Amino acid sequence: MANPAPLPVTDEIAIQITAMNKWYGSFHVLRDINMTVARGERIVICGPSGSGKSTLIRCINRLEEHQQGQIIVDGTELTSDLKNIDKVRSEVGMVFQHFNLFPHLTILENLTLAPIWVRKVPRREAEETAMYFLNKVKIPEQAAKYPGQLSGGQQQRVAIARSLCMRPRIMLFDEPTSALDPEMIKEVLDTMIELAQDGMTMLCVTHEMGFAQAVANRVIFMDQGQIVEQNEPKEFFNHPKSDRTKLFLSQILGH
Amino acid sequence: MSDTFIRTAMLPPQLPPVTERGAVKWVRENLFSSWLNAGLTVLGVAAVTYLVWLSLPWLIHGVWNGNSLNECRASIAANFGPDAGGACWAMIHARWYQFIYGFYPPELYWRPVLTAALMFVALTPILFSDNRRVAAIMLAAVAVLTILALALVQMPAWLFVLCSLGMTGLFYIGTEAPGRLIWVSLLYPFLTFWLLWGGSVWTPIMALAGFVLLAQCYSLLNARLGVVLATAIGIVAACLWWLLVGGIVAASAQALLPFGLVPVESDRFGGFLLSFVIGVSSIAISLPIGILLALGRQSNMFLIHTLSVGFIEFIRGVPLITMLFTASLLLQYFLPPQVQFDLILRVVILVTFFSAAYNAEVIRGGLAALPRGQFEAADALGLDYWQAQRLIVMPQALKVSIPGIVSTFIGLFKDTTLVTFVGLQEPLRGITTIVRADINWKGIYWEPYIFVGAIFFAACFGMSRYSLYLERKLKTDHH
Numbered sequence: 001m002a003n004p005a006p007l008p009v010t011d012e013i014a015i016q017i018t019a020m021n022k023w024y025g026s027f028h029v030l031r032d033i034n035m036t037v038a039r040g041e042r043i044v045i046c047g048p049s050g051s052g053k054s055t056l057i058r059c060i061n062r063l064e065e066h067q068q069g070q071i072i073v074d075g076t077e078l079t080s081d082l083k084n085i086d087k088v089r090s091e092v093g094m095v096f097q098h099f100n101l102f103p104h105l106t107i108l109e110n111l112t113l114a115p116i117w118v119r120k121v122p123r124r125e126a127e128e129t130a131m132y133f134l135n136k137v138k139i140p141e142q143a144a145k146y147p148g149q150l151s152g153g154q155q156q157r158v159a160i161a162r163s164l165c166m167r168p169r170i171m172l173f174d175e176p177t178s179a180l181d182p183e184m185i186k187e188v189l190d191t192m193i194e195l196a197q198d199g200m201t202m203l204c205v206t207h208e209m210g211f212a213q214a215v216a217n218r219v220i221f222m223d224q225g226q227i228v229e230q231n232e233p234k235e236f237f238n239h240p241k242s243d244r245t246k247l248f249l250s251q252i253l254g255h
Numbered sequence: 256m257s258d259t260f261i262r263t264a265m266l267p268p269q270l271p272p273v274t275e276r277g278a279v280k281w282v283r284e285n286l287f288s289s290w291l292n293a294g295l296t297v298l299g300v301a302a303v304t305y306l307v308w309l310s311l312p313w314l315i316h317g318v319w320n321g322n323s324l325n326e327c328r329a330s331i332a333a334n335f336g337p338d339a340g341g342a343c344w345a346m347i348h349a350r351w352y353q354f355i356y357g358f359y360p361p362e363l364y365w366r367p368v369l370t371a372a373l374m375f376v377a378l379t380p381i382l383f384s385d386n387r388r389v390a391a392i393m394l395a396a397v398a399v400l401t402i403l404a405l406a407l408v409q410m411p412a413w414l415f416v417l418c419s420l421g422m423t424g425l426f427y428i429g430t431e432a433p434g435r436l437i438w439v440s441l442l443y444p445f446l447t448f449w450l451l452w453g454g455s456v457w458t459p460i461m462a463l464a465g466f467v468l469l470a471q472c473y474s475l476l477n478a479r480l481g482v483v484l485a486t487a488i489g490i491v492a493a494c495l496w497w498l499l500v501g502g503i504v505a506a507s508a509q510a511l512l513p514f515g516l517v518p519v520e521s522d523r524f525g526g527f528l529l530s531f532v533i534g535v536s537s538i539a540i541s542l543p544i545g546i547l548l549a550l551g552r553q554s555n556m557f558l559i560h561t562l563s564v565g566f567i568e569f570i571r572g573v574p575l576i577t578m579l580f581t582a583s584l585l586l587q588y589f590l591p592p593q594v595q596f597d598l599i600l601r602v603v604i605l606v607t608f609f610s611a612a613y614n615a616e617v618i619r620g621g622l623a624a625l626p627r628g629q630f631e632a633a634d635a636l637g638l639d640y641w642q643a644q645r646l647i648v649m650p651q652a653l654k655v656s657i658p659g660i661v662s663t664f665i666g667l668f669k670d671t672t673l674v675t676f677v678g679l680q681e682p683l684r685g686i687t688t689i690v691r692a693d694i695n696w697k698g699i700y701w702e703p704y705i706f707v708g709a710i711f712f713a714a715c716f717g718m719s720r721y722s723l724y725l726e727r728k729l730k731t732d733h734h
Contacts, residue, residue: 061634061635063631063634063635082481082639086637086639089634089635089636089637090636090637092635093635094632094635096628096631096632096635098626098628099628100626100628100629100631100632101632102629102632102647102651103651103731104650104651104654104729104731113636113638113646114636114637114638117638117642117646118636118637118638118642146731148731162636163635163636166636166637
């Protein structure tokens with residue numbers, strides 16, 4: 001999985017989060033989050049379960065609402081204004097742990113649905129785009145099947161292609177490989193690595209440390225709803241600064 | 256001695272033993288798998304034989320021609336001996352039209368026939384949207400049956416030719432461009448209203464214009480004001496049109512271009528015509544209302560949520576009979592005296608509400624069965640609320656709810672017999688009582704109930720089989 005060629009990162013800001021706080025009821029899940037993501041950056045977010053990492057990236061496309069602070073995605077601030085939310089959502093692709101493909105639609109229909117209804121792309125054009133991305137994730141022959149007939153790894157690659165069909169500028173990955181059998185993890189990671197090499201801005205919640213070392217230019221470690229440590233991958237894995245990070249790394253890399 | 260073994264010849268496949276295949280296996284497994292089951296099988300066969308032995312002579316001795324029960328009895332006594340019992344189906348023969356049309360004027364029977372034919376045409380693109388072969392067969396059968404049925408009732412010759420050509424034309428459209436038939440489905444409610452009740456053609460056209468106005472308001476304002484406000488303005492505009500403008504425009508249009516059918520009053524409706532008018536319109540309207548109520552109950556908006564819950568719980572908590580009495584008696588007290596609010600219309604509205612409340616709960620079950628990820632994926636792709644509901648949520652939720660929805664519909668259709676309590680002549684009690692009060696048929700008992708029951712069974716069984724077909728068709732998990 002090694003990919004020594006340095007990938008480009010620009011100065012342009014893609015996501016800016018300032019002093020953001022979120023509560024579930026009275027439970028303080030995200031505490032004083034500050035982060036800036038430049039266009040082209042590939043960030044891996046890790047941390048123990050319940051640390052708020054999924055919640056953080058779900059706030060970026062407003063699947064979760066934040067109560068305090070500011071999130072600006074691609075120059076649009078996320079508030080309760082539905083127009084802004086729809087604008088951000090059509091620019092930001094999201095890949096879920098459980099794929100969330102639409103089981104009543106064929107693979108091709110899964111891919112063309114949003115372009116046709118949200119972007120108002122003509123059907124033919126949407127289908128061409130869909131086939132292009134299905135080729136890219138290497139399963140064009142499955143276009144006419146239903147999600148239930150595909151393996152987990154194939155479904156997750158379809159889910160990635162579905163997001164790409166909307167031509168997003170930012171991709172969010174919420175534990176994309178944790179529901180997969182070990183032999184299927186690689187095919188999904190390979191797809192993600194290819195995407196990174198194309199210069200996509202990516203935020204990825206994952207425990208795949210190999211992936212982090214191969215493509216990430218920053219690793220963020222979260223615990224108890226806050227960012228504990230962030231660094232470039234080599235430093236992060238070889239010389240972790242905080243004790244909490246050291247403990248976490250020893251647990252996941254220890255065996 | 257060594258354990259080495261080498262097979263020199265491969266074994267050919269053999270049939271299973273005779274007790275493990277075919278009919279013998281089926282009988283062993285299903286009828287005589289144990290002493291208890293063998294005993295129950297014997298008992299069951301005996302019971303069925305006894306019932307058939309009791310009722311078969313009565314059915315076989317049935318008489319189809321005659322003008323009174325006494326004629327039937329005389330004919331049976333002459334053919335099968337003085338003690339033989341037999342069914343007197345002659346009653347159905349004599350009163351067939353009354354069971355079907357109630358007191359609808361006989362010279363206008365072609366109008367209900369045409370309405371029924373168009374109903375099947377209108378249903379074709381909805382029920383068999385992606386099965387052209389079945390749709391074509393259905394349309395052909397409907398066209399042939401309609402022409403036959405129209406030949407049996409009184410109507411002017413030119414009209415018969417026109418209707419036959421129309422049905423053939425619809426069959427042609429249905430086979431060449433099935434998508435076009437959806438226009439028949441959309442216009443059908445207005446056409447039906449006009450065909451059955453008659454009157455000026457402008458009344459249903461103005462009613463239709465109200466819906467066009469609603470759609471226009473929505474499409475013009477949606478982009479600027481958002482979905483909720485655009486829908487609200489559209490509904491207000493349509494209501495104003497219906498209440499204030501539509502009637503005047505219809506009257507003046509009728510004065511300029513008079514065109515209409517002979518009006519038929521609601522009290523002439525009866526028999527299966529009445530059951531189907533109430534049943535079909537309630538089924539068609541209650542499904543969309545049920546969907547909206549189910550969504551309202553899921554809504555985060557306090558007012559919509561409370562109103563939906565209140566409506567559903569109130570309607571489900573009150574017996575249908577109570578609501579029918581409300582429809583026939585109370586509603587009139589609350590309306591200004593000059594307002595004539597048709598009884599059938601009132602009954603349809605309340606039966607619709609009743610079944611909508613049940614449908615809402617069934618669909619809510621379907622919504623609850625949907626994983627949260629489906630809603631999130633739709634949101635993450637940028638679909639708005641109505642797009643997500645229409646394209647992602649409802650196709651899946653309704654699919655899960657099909658058995659429940661069809662149960663509600665079957666229940667509703669059978670409940671249409673309850674309208675007898677507000678004085679409408681439905682077939683089971685209304686028409687049957689009238690027939691049995693006739694001096695010629697006094698004393699007849701089983702035959703009308705068997706006949707009416709058989710038609711209800713056919714309709715309900717048809718719905719049930721269609722729902723099974725739909726479930727099989729929509730199954731996408733493993734092929």
